[in-house]
């Protein structure tokens with residue numbers, strides 16, 4: 001079994017992690033911690049729930065010199081919630097390293113908080129780009145000499161939200177070349193281009209091909225003609241999830257579904273960008289305390305937020321940027337746990353839902369009935385692939401001929417035509433089933449071949 005003691009970590013750190021219940025490092029941590037400890041810059045493309053935050057927090061904590069009254073690490077996150085989450089993890093570590101000073105700067109930390117107590121420089125600073133820029137450069141020029149590491153967490157989101165101007169300003173204010181560690185769920189060309197200024201090193205760790213954890217099972221659910229509210233209510237009754245996050249791309253849908261569930265006396269909460277910062281924080285705290293069974297949310301909640309115990313993620317629709325599906329699904333199956341991600345669709349939304357079929361994720365297909373979920377072997381798989389003529393044409397034609405011959409009669413018995421047709425239908429159905437099974441097998445084989453290829457290329 002891998003162990004934290006195999007790394008070049010202090011016994012105090014290993015003991016602290018043990019106390020926090022972190023017995024063995026995750027694959028991301030195994031790959032990142034040794035490099036980070038050596039001070040190397042790196043890019044890590046990691047799935048959500050993989051333990052990536054600790055893969056940088058642990059080395060940072062190890063390397064901070066608590067006797068040096070200077071800011072030694074800056075961690076930049078794209079949202080207040082994410083920054084606070086990282087801050088909370090850091091505070092946990094501070095219990096074992098009380099001399100390490102960590103500060104959080106986001107637009108919802110009080111202005112007075114920002115400069116209070118800064119006569120003693122925090123060793124580690126965590127925050128959102130705009131606020132950090134104000135504090136570090138404009139309002140209170142902290143001494144950034146000796147900055148050892150700069151961390152960009154969820155870098156793809158930092159870029160999407162246009163935060164690189166502030167980050168560039170912070171980076172430009174440094175007078176040395178710190179270690180830069182970048183963590184991102186996706187890594188496209190424009191992000192790589194942007195990062196060139198920050199990272200010359202070639203090291204790139206890719207933890208997973210698709211970005212959701214291995215323990216997550218993905219399902220398509222055909223809700224047929226039933227409305228979204230009724231379908232969801234029925235689904236909740238059938239599955240009785242422990243804690244479900246229900247995602248919808250529009251906040252109007254979120255509010256409407258939330259109102260309906262509330263009326264139906266479901267223990268639920270809504271989470272959208274409409275909430276004030278204070279309310280958002282309170283909501284996240286209550287959700288983490290397992291006060292609700294259902295959270296109805298916009299995609300604001302789909303990125304990075306770590307809520308343990310989410311058993312089910314339900315997508316009432318798919319996000320316009322399909323990558324967000326991975327983020328949604330990544331809210332469950334956190335850290336080796338198991339979870340289910342369900343996509344609701346019907347004939348009107350099937351086309352959009354098909355976008356994910358080639359993503360390399362394995363799905364199963366279900367139909368939501370009043371009293372349960374039943375398997376639908378065809379689902380969204382391309383129907384033309386089931387053309388029985390193509391797959392089993394000759395065999396089937398031969399068998400039908402035999403049936404016809406066996407049911408031929410000179411005397412016209414009652415219902416003879418019906419019986420004959422019935423026998424022929426049976427043969428046709430048998431081949432239809434065979435064709436479907438063959439297509440599903442083929443799809444699976446293709447998927448495994450693709451995964452093997454990608455693994456081989458790592």
Ligand code: AMP
Pocket residue numbers: 021022023024025026029047048049050051052053054304306334335
């Ligand atoms: P992250 O991928 O950083 O969002 O982390 C996901 C969750 O994994 C957090 O709740 C951490 O507390 C937890 N975690 C991180 N490292 C470990 C570990 N080595 N063993 C167990 N849990 C961990």
